[in-house]
Amino acid sequence: MAELMNRQIVLRRRPSGLVQPDDTELITTPAPEPAEGEALVRTTYIGIDAAARTWLNDQPGYLPPVQLGEVVRAAGIGEVVASRCDAYAVGDVVTTLTGFQEYVISRDDLFTTPVPGPAVDQLAVMSVYGPTGATAYFGVNDIGKPQPGETVVVSAAAGATGSIAGQIAKIAGARVVGIAGGPQKCRAVVEDFGFDACIDYREDNLKAALKQHCPKGVDVYFDNVGGPILDAVLGRLAPKARVVLCGVISSYLTGEHPGPANYVNLLSKTASMQGFNALDEWGRFDEAFGPLRQWAQEGRLVHRQTIFEGIESCVDALNGLFTGANIGKMLVKVSEPSVAG
């Protein structure tokens, strides 16, 4: 049998802004043999998240920066093709830190979660009842805590997390207003994801639009972007508002984070702003997956994907996150799932 080869994208130079051709290299190496306690996973889909871009900067975060020569880190899904680990059997579907590569070694650790079978809808796992959905679920329910009739605003509302977060807030009985860039995304936010309204931050006067769509103020803001959009929403907070900080995509490329001057409204409105990382809730993910799976199956939680094809498209997909290329979850399809969900 021919040796199993593994195409990997490794970091060669730290990017500044969008990832440039010389910043990474596509290399081919023999797929690793699993040692005792390890399993070999064939990547099916790689999830493209903004976090992956932050890991390329030489900055401390909740995970260490990717070092030069290392495979670009990313969360994905795949199938176990060889196992010397009691936790996984050949054929299991697992979500894990696949990285930008076709095969990855997984262990029985925090970052690897088997997905119960037999038939696994891998797109739904990547979009709804996996880490992305858990992020939306815990951010909305643990921190945002929307009440029936309250107004919830979600930025990057057409994106992977925002689209799910807004739908969860709708299920909780809130009025949900999205913010997204461009008419196509705004249409998807309202028509596909069922938000009550969507503000186009490229076309609309954000302050006026927030006043129009949130006449009583914003009770919950689920923020994926930071920067001037965060500042504008802080300027429209309702008393006792809760701001969920889930991402700062506006500054991931530049590393610059202009401070939101309207933070003082946290004081005048006795509001709160809470940073949030779903990794902290890893042990509670099952708590989220139950309702998420049910809502998806009932058709109350819609998910969409933007899918790039082949390992060689990973960098384009990553850059696309920052140029607004995706509606729903951005994925790279690396190999065919053996069982469709």
Next chain:
Amino acid sequence: MAELMNRQIVLRRRPSGLVQPDDTELITTPAPEPAEGEALVRTTYIGIDAAARTWLNDQPGYLPPVQLGEVVRAAGIGEVVASRCDAYAVGDVVTTLTGFQEYVISRDDLFTTPVPGPAVDQLAVMSVYGPTGATAYFGVNDIGKPQPGETVVVSAAAGATGSIAGQIAKIAGARVVGIAGGPQKCRAVVEDFGFDACIDYREDNLKAALKQHCPKGVDVYFDNVGGPILDAVLGRLAPKARVVLCGVISSYLTGEHPGPANYVNLLSKTASMQGFNALDEWGRFDEAFGPLRQWAQEGRLVHRQTIFEGIESCVDALNGLFTGANIGKMLVKVSEPSVAG
């Protein structure tokens, strides 16, 4: 009997920056007669808080702006000298919104609280077991929640609220680092109020000093100032840190609030920043006053005052808050308490 006259300071022009001589006027009017349900209170001490300055601006807040021609609003303490209100008897000591005046009409409402007697230490009420102490108490215990061994930083640490907040955090077992302006205040913070250390933001490199005094990061930050000091402390947060926003004194004069760029650390540290207004907890003040009174009586909670004399000094005292004139609670003594505590 001669008619009782009431000296009052009324707003004539909205100040820009420090209050100028023509912004207010000292007038003399007959003291009002209490109507049914009202009591007449002779002001003994007027508390000088930064909030009083914010009420002079034409900006919405949790209380409406003072209108031109109205008495400058302020929280103080006094003694009931006539009563047609079942809630108060002549001789009662009450905290109320005295304003900058010698006599005030009080009703049985949210803003007036009788102080249990017989002997009332009015300075201690104004500094510890009154609204200032309650602000410190609820800010520290409801939001900051310092744990034994944690590091707590308090800005305006020599001030009325900061000095009490830091001591409450010490009682909770935390290490407490103050930030204050000038060697005299820093000495008071450590020697009088018992903080573990105090950073002089005028002399010290704030970032380096925070690193030195908070080697494991800042678990709780009780912020009274906003601006660059808030930004510096946000840059030093420990994981799961809690930032209590109690005041923004750095911007009350200018109305400008530069946004803290380091707010992104709320995300990377999964930390929270919570605005806070003790008025929201008015119904729970007794919950705070019990322990505060006990700690004060046991000598575990030290209070100091900076006292100006006479109603005509109110504006100087108010301006003094912003030029750093006070250690401890800033008060104007308007008349002699009839019973010393």
